[in-house]
Amino acid sequence: MTASVPNAADVQARIARLFVYPIKSCAGIELTESLLTETGLDLDRAWMVVDEEGEFVSQREEPRMALIQPAFKRGGTELQLRAPGMLALHLLVDAVEAPTRVRVWDDEVPAYDMGDIAAQWFTDYLALNEQGLPRANAPKYRLVRFDPEHRRLSSLQWTGGVEAPNQFSDGYPVLVLGQSALDGLNARLKKAGHGPVDIRRFRPNIVLEGLEAHDEDRVGPLQIDTPEGAVVLTPVKPCPRCPIPNIDPDTGKSSPEVNDTLQTYRQDARVNGALTFGMNAIVSEGVDRVLRVGQTVSASYRFD
Numbered sequence: 001m002t003a004s005v006p007n008a009a010d011v012q013a014r015i016a017r018l019f020v021y022p023i024k025s026c027a028g029i030e031l032t033e034s035l036l037t038e039t040g041l042d043l044d045r046a047w048m049v050v051d052e053e054g055e056f057v058s059q060r061e062e063p064r065m066a067l068i069q070p071a072f073k074r075g076g077t078e079l080q081l082r083a084p085g086m087l088a089l090h091l092l093v094d095a096v097e098a099p100t101r102v103r104v105w106d107d108e109v110p111a112y113d114m115g116d117i118a119a120q121w122f123t124d125y126l127a128l129n130e131q132g133l134p135r136a137n138a139p140k141y142r143l144v145r146f147d148p149e150h151r152r153l154s155s156l157q158w159t160g161g162v163e164a165p166n167q168f169s170d171g172y173p174v175l176v177l178g179q180s181a182l183d184g185l186n187a188r189l190k191k192a193g194h195g196p197v198d199i200r201r202f203r204p205n206i207v208l209e210g211l212e213a214h215d216e217d218r219v220g221p222l223q224i225d226t227p228e229g230a231v232v233l234t235p236v237k238p239c240p241r242c243p244i245p246n247i248d249p250d251t252g253k254s255s256p257e258v259n260d261t262l263q264t265y266r267q268d269a270r271v272n273g274a275l276t277f278g279m280n281a282i283v284s285e286g287v288d289r290v291l292r293v294g295q296t297v298s299a300s301y302r303f304d
Contacts, residue, residue, distance in 0.1 A: 008300075009223070010299065010301045011299050012298050013297040014294055015224070015291060017199070019206075019207075020041045025065045025066075026049075026068040026081075027068060027069045033291065034290070035288065036231060037283075039166045047145050047146070047168070048146070049122055049126075049141050049144075050103075051140070054103055056104045063254055064126065064128070064130070068083045072093075077093055078090055086125050089117070089121045091118060096113070097113050099147075104152075107152055110147040111146055114144060123138070123140045126139070126141055152166060154236070154282060155171060158280075171237075172237065172282060175203065175204045175205050175280055176280075176281050177277070177278035178208045178216045180215075181214050189257060202245055202277055210297075221234045222298075223299065224291065224296070224297050225295060226292070229286065229289060236281060241277050245262075259275060
């Protein structure tokens with residue numbers, strides 16, 4: 001699929017940071033470059049934690065998931081997980097066990113279970129409270145891998161009928177956020193007597209530098225120049241925010257000042273008054289090209 005980008009762009013920016021989140025709702029990995037696939041950055045939300053009913057689990061229920069730190073090792077063939085009080089868990093990127101079915105929001109999708117060792121690791125870690133002590137009647141969890149043969153599509157209403165597959169993301173392949181949006185939030189937090197927050201709380205895939213605050217809300221297709229040719233990402237839906245931005249990614253503890261501050265200026269009529277921060281985008285052009293920090297991004301304002 002393709003999308004047109006006007007020749008005379010209204011805004012110019014650059015990719016300042018790239019993040020991939022291999023396991024849904026666990027910490028991300030900051031990269032200098034990443035392969036773009038039709039479902040977003042390579043291996044983004046390829047894995048997910050589920051409960052005994054196969055329902056997805058996130059920081060909403062288990063804030064300490066924020067402290068699970070993934071890393072790719074052995075030339076990208078191994079996923080290593082570390083968490084406080086736990087020995088490292090090592091998973092082969094291309095190894096799975098039994099097929100299963102799981103649920104992510106309203107979608108029931110095929111997946112692959114990652115086995116009993118991974119299940120016990122997540123169960124043991126998430127059974128601990130903030131003090132590192134066991135909780136009574138803690139749930140049992142399992143880790144699953146998305147079935148790449150399945151096409152889980154973004155909302156056709158928001159994509160304008162374009163089929164945009166994604167894996168275990170909340171609903172769209174790529175989340176784009178401007179650094180200026182975070183700078184504006186931090187200025188408001190400071191004025192209210194709070195400390196600044198890190199962009200990791202908002203879990204973007206691509207952070208853009210050089211935009212005015214929230215220009216990502218107002219532009220059409222983003223054209224990114226790569227040596228292999230153009231990449232076009234089309235922003236399609238503002239990203240509604242749940243309580244996760246209130247969770248400190250360094251402690252796993254929640255406090256309300258972030259969403260309380262967003263409540264004062266980021267209620268968005270496009271999504272029935274929900275708080276929004278960043279834009280969900282689909283991949284319109286450039287599958288199998290490589291995005292890199294420093295690449296130039298251009299776009300023009302929408303008038304719709």
